[in-house]
Amino acid sequence: DAKTTQPPSMDCAEGRAANLPCNHSTISGNEYVYWYRQIHSQGPQYIIHGLKNNETNEMASLIITEDRKSSTLILPHATLRDTAVYYCIVSGEAGNMLTFGGGTRLMVKP
Amino acid sequence: DTEVTQTPKHLVMGMTNKKSLKCEQHMGHRAMYWYKQKAKKPPELMFVYSYEKLSINESVPSRFSPECPNSSLLNLHLHALQPEDSALYLCASSQDRGTGNTIYFGEGSWLTVV
Secondary structure (H helix, E strand, O other), X not given: OOOOEOOOEEXXXXXXXXXXXXXXXXXXXXXXXXEEEEOOOOOOEEXXXXXXXXXXXXXXXXXXXXXXXEEEEEXXXXXXXXXXXXXXXXXXXXXXXXXXXXXXXXXXXX | OOOEEEEOOXXXXXXXXXXXXXXXXXXXXXXXXXXXXXOOOOOEEEEEEEOOEEEEEXXXXXXXXXXXXXXXXXXXXXXXXXXXXXXXXEEEEXXXXXXXXXXXXXXXXXXXXX
């Protein structure tokens, strides 16, 4: 599966949009982009995933560039409870499984 | 319902003990996974089961022995563990191993080996 690159940490003001970038320049045609988050001491929580098109659900929006080499997860109105480590994962070449990278530690501040 | 249930939540065991971690899902999923997560590190894949058969073993030491007795249950049998095996053990499941399926995680079992 393709590797991803994320900034190790980001801050966001409460109530503002949090935009988390991910680079996956080696992604292949049948690989999906997944986003998970992990709040301290809990299991990873699924947020959203997509193949080519932008996706939106009740938690977040996923914007994938046309060349698919990067994506952005958008939390439209961040709250303190969104403080977590966010993982961007590319999966599909080796069947459905997730290889986690370092992730981005998002700190939402009042 | 997207729930994966893991028991126990916390386990302390000696290096000579035999214990098991249990995982259960009732979503009709046919793929199940074990991950290990050390403190301040990302989760690492250990095993993948597909239709109750072991399909991936990521070179995990034999002191960890997985078992999938039926499509809803996944066990991880532990024997002769070392203190460095102390970690959060995560179970997950997905509809199957087809690409694009969502993988759902349980809350994990915290294991301490003394």
